[in-house]
Amino acid sequence: MAYVVYKGATVYFSENVYEPAEDSFLLADACIDYIRDNSRVLEIGTGSGFVSAVIRANKKNVDLIASDLNPHALNCAKNNNVEVIRSDLFGGFKPAHQFDTIVFNPPYLPTGDDERLQGWINFAFDGGEDGRDTIRRFLSEVNQYLKPNGNMLLLVSSLTNPKEVIRLMNNEDFNVSTICEDSCFFEKLMVLHGKLDS
Ligand SMILES: C[S@@+](CC[C@H](N)C(=O)[O-])C[C@H]1O[C@@H](n2cnc3c(N)ncnc32)[C@H](O)[C@@H]1O
Numbered sequence: 001m002a003y004v005v006y007k008g009a010t011v012y013f014s015e016n017v018y019e020p021a022e023d024s025f026l027l028a029d030a031c032i033d034y035i036r037d038n039s040r041v042l043e044i045g046t047g048s049g050f051v052s053a054v055i056r057a058n059k060k061n062v063d064l065i066a067s068d069l070n071p072h073a074l075n076c077a078k079n080n081n082v083e084v085i086r087s088d089l090f091g092g093f094k095p096a097h098q099f100d101t102i103v104f105n106p107p108y109l110p111t112g113d114d115e116r117l118q119g120w121i122n123f124a125f126d127g128g129e130d131g132r133d134t135i136r137r138f139l140s141e142v143n144q145y146l147k148p149n150g151n152m153l154l155l156v157s158s159l160t161n162p163k164e165v166i167r168l169m170n171n172e173d174f175n176v177s178t179i180c181e182d183s184c185f186f187e188k189l190m191v192l193h194g195k196l197d198s
Contacts, residue, residue: 004050006025006028006050006054009050009053009054009057011048011050011053011054011080012079012080013050014048014076016070016073017047017048017070017072017073018048020048022182022184023105023155024050024051026181026189027103027155028050028051030179031051031054031103031153032054032055033180034151034193035062035101035103036059036101037062039063039101040098040100040147041055041063042064042066042067042145043065043067043104044089044102044103044104045068045105046066046067046082047073047076048073048080049073049084050080051103052077053082065084066082066085067085069086073120095141095144097144097145097147097150098145099145099146099147100151101150101151102142102145102146102150102151102153103152103153104152104155105155106127106134106135107123107125107126108134108155108160109125109157110131110160111125111127111128112129127160130160130161131160131161132164135156138154139168139172140172142172143172146196150195152169152174152193153179154169154191154192155191155192156189156190156192157187158187159186162178165192173196174194174196176192176193176194177193178193
């Protein structure tokens with residue numbers, strides 16, 4: 001099985017599961033900077049469990065749970081010692097303002113009907129026609145699961161129209177800042193930090 005070693009974490013990944021890439025590394029770095037020790041964290045769409053495993057390796061006493069809807073990802077994340085449940089976004093959680101931080105590297109590629117991939121791996125990439133289908137759903141629910149003063153870390157791409165994502169976040173009462181960026185081959189990646197107005 002293939003694996004990646006990053007900042008103290010060794011993470012295995014398998015077929016039908018998103019292979020950790022530049023977007024995963026950028027979000028993991030942001031998590032190390034912004035997640036506090038002794039806090040409660042939810043990672044939506046954990047894939048192999050890479051980001052959660054890096055958080056675990058670098059933060060003390062973090063109460064961390066992850067989710068994904070791809071069953072192959074669940075197996076993979078469990079093998080990487082990440083506690084994970086099967087859930088479509090927040091479907092498996094109670095809206096009880098329970099997390100200090102929620103992180104998500106969503107499927108964000110603009111994808112037409114004829115561009116979809118076969119099988120579960122499509123969920124790693126397919127952001128719908130404008131790349132923001134899953135992001136819109138996520139943002140319409142996320143603040144019900146965050147504590148007052150909670151934080152959100154969301155990976156976005158220049159392909160996803162970050163200005164529009166920021167507008168959506170502002171509409172949901174988040175103060176937003178861009179905390180890190182990385183230019184890749186065909187896109188610019190960034191992590192948006194959303195802090196709830198309390
Ligand atoms: C770009 S991959 C990121 C994987 C991993 N977090 C990383 O950074 O390497 C997006 C992940 O979100 C999952 N996903 C997509 N839509 C989802 C949904 N509605 N609910 C839960 N997970 C979802 C996919 O299965 C995939 O594992």
